[in-house]
Amino acid sequence: MKSFKAFLIEQDAERKVTAGFQTLSEDRLDKGDVLIRVAYSSINYKDALAATGKGRIIRRYPCIGGIDLAGVVERSAAPRFKPGDQVIATSYDLGVAHHGGYAEYALVPGGWVLPLPDGMEMRQAMALGTAGFTAALGVQRMEENGLKPENGAVIVTGATGGVGSLAIDMLAGRGYEVVALTGKPEQADWLKSIGASRVILRSELDLANIKPLDKGVWAGAVDNLGGDVLAWIISGMKPWGTIASIGLAASTDLNTTVMPFILRGASLLGIDSGYAPAAIRERVWARLASDLRPRHLDALTREVAFETLPAEFEHFIAGKAHGRVVVRIDS
Numbered sequence: 001m002k003s004f005k006a007f008l009i010e011q012d013a014e015r016k017v018t019a020g021f022q023t024l025s026e027d028r029l030d031k032g033d034v035l036i037r038v039a040y041s042s043i044n045y046k047d048a049l050a051a052t053g054k055g056r057i058i059r060r061y062p063c064i065g066g067i068d069l070a071g072v073v074e075r076s077a078a079p080r081f082k083p084g085d086q087v088i089a090t091s092y093d094l095g096v097a098h099h100g101g102y103a104e105y106a107l108v109p110g111g112w113v114l115p116l117p118d119g120m121e122m123r124q125a126m127a128l129g130t131a132g133f134t135a136a137l138g139v140q141r142m143e144e145n146g147l148k149p150e151n152g153a154v155i156v157t158g159a160t161g162g163v164g165s166l167a168i169d170m171l172a173g174r175g176y177e178v179v180a181l182t183g184k185p186e187q188a189d190w191l192k193s194i195g196a197s198r199v200i201l202r203s204e205l206d207l208a209n210i211k212p213l214d215k216g217v218w219a220g221a222v223d224n225l226g227g228d229v230l231a232w233i234i235s236g237m238k239p240w241g242t243i244a245s246i247g248l249a250a251s252t253d254l255n256t257t258v259m260p261f262i263l264r265g266a267s268l269l270g271i272d273s274g275y276a277p278a279a280i281r282e283r284v285w286a287r288l289a290s291d292l293r294p295r296h297l298d299a300l301t302r303e304v305a306f307e308t309l310p311a312e313f314e315h316f317i318a319g320k321a322h323g324r325v326v327v328r329i330d331s
């Protein structure tokens with residue numbers, strides 16, 4: 001490889017973010033132990049924020065975007081990998097402070113790389129990507145804290161998004177009654193088709209009048225929004241209910257009271273996919289290939305060509321995307 005195609009995100013002297021395709025020489029790769037010929041990447045909300053400059057995500061400019069990648073090892077100084085191995089790498093500094101998956105090649109530290117889980121294809125791994133890993137980590141942490149199907153309903157917010165739709169699919173597959181909260185009435189049937197037993201529209205909620213303790217209806221919750229919606233969920237937790245706090249699509253704020261925590265034993269669990277310890281990461285990916293494998297992965301995934309990235313980002317920023325988007329890099 002003398003040069004490779006990449007989607008590079010840059011910042012000018014006025015801190016304006018620009019991004020586009022460039023052909024880079026091999027010496028522009030970051031430092032790392034494992035050289036990967038990238039086959040697939042994916043689009044997460046974070047990728048769209050980073051590439052459009054709508055969110056201050058990038059910590060080192062210029063940076064090739066893409067927090068997820070799957071590909072084939074070309075060469076490796078890490079003893080665990082050899083040329084020809086199919087591997088995945090998600091999160092850590094990828095696409096944020098180290099060149100990411102929107103490129104034909106990536107050179108990454110060996111500790112960030114995992115073998116492709118048994119029984120999973122590279123495209124499927126990217127259909128899951130950080131979104132799937134995060135949803136599965138949320139389910140795992142809620143179950144470690146006592147969540148079981150017989151405890152009652154689990155609400156999933158940002159339901160049509162990548163994390164939300166995969167969480168619905170995984171939870172329904174494990175026998176939970178899943179309630180989807182969405183802003184998209186036109187996707188209600190789709191949400192039911194992937195496992196939601198009921199759909200609530202955000203416009204139906206009275207978020208201006210959240211009680212410190214409302215009627216306890218949720219045994220569990222996967223929250224992708226933060227803000228008033230999370231406050232509303234917290235006030236409606238059943239005794240000993242568990243919430244996986246994953247996202248901030250609506251707000252980084254949280255205005256609540258301690259009442260649900262000290263009178264109902266509710267737990268608010270923080271989910272950080274970025275720097276989850278390696279042992280947990282391997283365990284969660286193994287579960288994504290087995291008992292947490294979504295049953296409708298194909299139905300909730302769309303594949304797009306590398307060249308279409310800029311238009312796809314606008315979709316995400318406009319809140320119009322639904323499900324998961326896999327990016328074919330090596331076409």
Ligand SMILES: NC(=O)c1ccc[n+]([C@@H]2O[C@H](COP(=O)([O-])OP(=O)(O)OC[C@H]3O[C@@H](n4cnc5c(N)ncnc54)[C@H](OP(=O)(O)O)[C@@H]3O)[C@@H](O)[C@H]2O)c1
Pocket residue numbers: 043044045046130131134157158159160161162163164181182183184224225245246247248249250271272273274316319321322323
């Ligand atoms: N903690 C972690 O490690 C981690 C990992 C991955 C993602 N995340 C975060 O989790 C969230 C979801 O990520 P994703 O990749 O699934 O994103 P996504 O595919 O863009 O989905 C986000 C969903 O949230 C809803 N939404 C978007 N903008 C909104 C707004 N302004 N107000 C209310 N709802 C809004 C929409 O769903 P509906 O229309 O169906 O409501 C949208 O589909 C993001 O905040 C992301 O940054 C965190």
